[in-house]
Amino acid sequence: MTIANSTARLLLIIYGVLLTIVLIYFRFPTDEFNTFCAKKFELTFTNTACKIGRIHYGFPTSIVFEKVVFQKLNREQQAVFTIDKITLRPAIKFWNTFKLSGILYAGTVKSTLGVNWENNGYKLTDIVLSALSLQEIIKDQGIVNREITGSLSGSGQYQNHRKLSTATFGKIRMVLESGSFEVLQPILGLAAIDFKRIVVDLLFGEQLELQQGQLSGKDIRADFAGTIYLRNNLPDSSVILSGHIQPKREFLQKNPEGAKFVKQYAKRYKSTDLPFKLAGTLSHPTFRFSR
Structure with missing residues (x-):
């Protein structure tokens, strides 16, 4: 096949794609096209309801969706996530x-x-998340009533297929940076944990597995792992985590009360790496130092 023939075929393909998108977009009234796309999203992302604020054509071969909201099909119509703008x-x-x-x-x-049109399945590969606001996510999800700040980034893949044989549907390396989160009960005298960086691997399946978690904070360092048993109402999801906390020397020097706790626990566990367990639900977790 000559270069000229290859180029001609490529141009025909591009022309066909462009023509199809333009015809679909301009052939149907805006409201009908909006409803059509929302229903397609609902078929692909099962057990969700989809609302689209606005759809418009983007030159040369793109379709732009604005204010796309996915909701769980339950009594509360709980938001799963909200997208301000998405381009396909x-x-x-x-x-x-x-x-x-x-x-x-x-x-x-x-x-x-x-997209697998026959089975209404989909696969997201080469996912790259950059600088998402934890405050905005928590506000949208309504998971907790405590203040959580920072930015979220990550990379990985995710898939949803009805005939999928494996129990793991996806994996994302999540990174949280420059933030803090309030705790229900003080930990070593701290009402909030300031962190510089949190890194954790998330494995999506019937439940959410957290692996190789590492926290580097202003006052403490920690490692953790565990499981979140997801429920339709996300705040009610059960959580079981365990790990170790290592207070920093500077924190202990400035915090006599915290230093007293650490001395007691270190004597009990024969180590300054203090084992902990966290259980309960996402909205009401309970923390305790324990092996």
Whole structure:
């Protein structure tokens, strides 16, 4: 095949994709096209309701969705997540693969979306999350009534397929930076934990597994791992975590009360790495020092 023939075929494919998008967009009234897309999202992302604020065409081959809200199909119609703006453009396999980019929770997301139209399944690969606001996420989800700040980034993949044989549907390396979170009960005298960086691997399946968690904070360092047993009402999800806390020397020097606790626990556990357990629900977890 000559270069000229290859170029001609590529141009025909691009022209076909562009023509299809333009015809679909301009053929149907805006409200009907909006409803059509929302229903397609609902079929792909099962057990959710979808609302789309606005859809418009983006030159040359993109469709732009604004204010897309996914909600769980339960009594409360709880929001799963909200996307301020998302742009879809066809990839090389334009009939079932799309490049995705968007703005959500004051940050950005990029990924490649593969759709299995027959089984209403999908796969997100090369996911990149950048600088999402934890405050905005918590506000939207309504998970806790405590203040949580910082930014969230991450990378990984996720898939949802009805015939999927594996119990793990996805894995994301999540990074939280420059923030803090209030605790229900003081930990070593601290009402809030300031962190510089938290890194944890999330494995999505029937439940959410947290692996190789590491926290580097202003006053403490910690490692942790555990499981979140997801429920339809996310704040009611059960959580079981365990790990170790290591107070920093500077913190102990400035905090006599905390130093007293550490001395007691260190004597009991024969180590300054203090073992802890966290249980309960996402909205009301309970913390205790224990092996």
